[in-house]
Amino acid sequence: MFSDLAHYLENEFEDVQGWCIPQLWQSIEPLARAMRSDGDAGPVAEIGVYHGKFFIGLAKTMGAKAHNTAIDVFSMQEFNLDGAGKGDEAVFRNNLEQCGISEATDLIEADSMGLSDDDAAALRAKTGGFSMFSVDGCHTAEHTVNDLEFALKVIRRDGIIFIDDYNNANWPGVQEGIAKHYFGGSRRFVPVLYSCNKLLLCNLSFHDRYIETVLAHLKEHFPDTRCRDHARFGYRCLSIFSDTADGAVLSRV
Numbered sequence: 001m002f003s004d005l006a007h008y009l010e011n012e013f014e015d016v017q018g019w020c021i022p023q024l025w026q027s028i029e030p031l032a033r034a035m036r037s038d039g040d041a042g043p044v045a046e047i048g049v050y051h052g053k054f055f056i057g058l059a060k061t062m063g064a065k066a067h068n069t070a071i072d073v074f075s076m077q078e079f080n081l082d083g084a085g086k087g088d089e090a091v092f093r094n095n096l097e098q099c100g101i102s103e104a105t106d107l108i109e110a111d112s113m114g115l116s117d118d119d120a121a122a123l124r125a126k127t128g129g130f131s132m133f134s135v136d137g138c139h140t141a142e143h144t145v146n147d148l149e150f151a152l153k154v155i156r157r158d159g160i161i162f163i164d165d166y167n168n169a170n171w172p173g174v175q176e177g178i179a180k181h182y183f184g185g186s187r188r189f190v191p192v193l194y195s196c197n198k199l200l201l202c203n204l205s206f207h208d209r210y211i212e213t214v215l216a217h218l219k220e221h222f223p224d225t226r227c228r229d230h231a232r233f234g235y236r237c238l239s240i241f242s243d244t245a246d247g248a249v250l251s252r253v
């Protein structure tokens with residue numbers, strides 16, 4: 001199921017510039033396996049793709065043949081308010097080509113702050129909703145809330161939303177944005193785990209089963225990975241500390 005992903009992680013991943021800790025797949029793999037087991041998984045999307053390091057990995061994880069969706073300001077860098085990496089469309093396209101997923105990817109050059117309800121409805125109609133959505137654009141609290149709210153409109157019911165840099169002291173706006181979101185009312189998507197610099201959210205209906213799925217996977221394949229089981233914003237949430245220097249990434253392919 002994950003041979004294409006394994007090939008990417010062992011080969012091109014090193015050469016694609018960007019920010020992504022591969023041991024995150026210790027947690028992604030069991031979630032993707034659960035989503036793909038009924039044969040009805042959707043494509044993936046990311047706000048803030050830069051050169052595609054994480055995006056390409058996610059697309060290969062879910063194996064969708066069409067409509068993986070990359071959203072970035074690319075040439076409109078005046079809307080990249082914190083300048084944390086400047087997306088480059090030519091480099092991104094070249095990396096998609098090298099990794100064999102250009103045909104399976106749609107590009108949207110946009111300021112995420114300009115994405116509308118109509119954009120979300122059009123994406124849902126075209127894709128049926130995304131199985132995985134990564135929020136990794138501008139890191140202000142306002143962008144974080146805005147981008148998460150957009151993700152919530154287009155994510156599938158069993159999908160996962162990734163919030164990058166949740167604990168990165170360089171970007172306190174991310175944590176502030178997430179706090180605003182959760183202190184603002186009860187939510188359909190709730191924290192499920194934190195690992196490798198990303199907070200993962202899932203639908204409350206899938207929350208317990210996803211936690212048990214990840215715990216069982218770690219216990220069987222990565223027994224040395226340390227894991228704390230506690231609560232965030234009132235919801236049970238794992239903190240997973242993989243060995244990011246030497247730790248294995250996938251269990252098997």
Ligand SMILES: C[S@@+](CC[C@H](N)C(=O)[O-])C[C@H]1O[C@@H](n2cnc3c(N)ncnc32)[C@H](O)[C@@H]1O
Pocket residue numbers: 017018019020046047048049050051052053054055071072073074079080081082084085086087088110111112113136137138
């Ligand atoms: C930290 S980089 C993303 C890293 C990438 N996810 C990876 O895997 O390496 C941030 C990206 O967000 C884009 N970006 C910044 N502000 C944005 C905005 N307002 N709307 C959409 N994309 C934005 C930047 O152009 C840049 O490519």
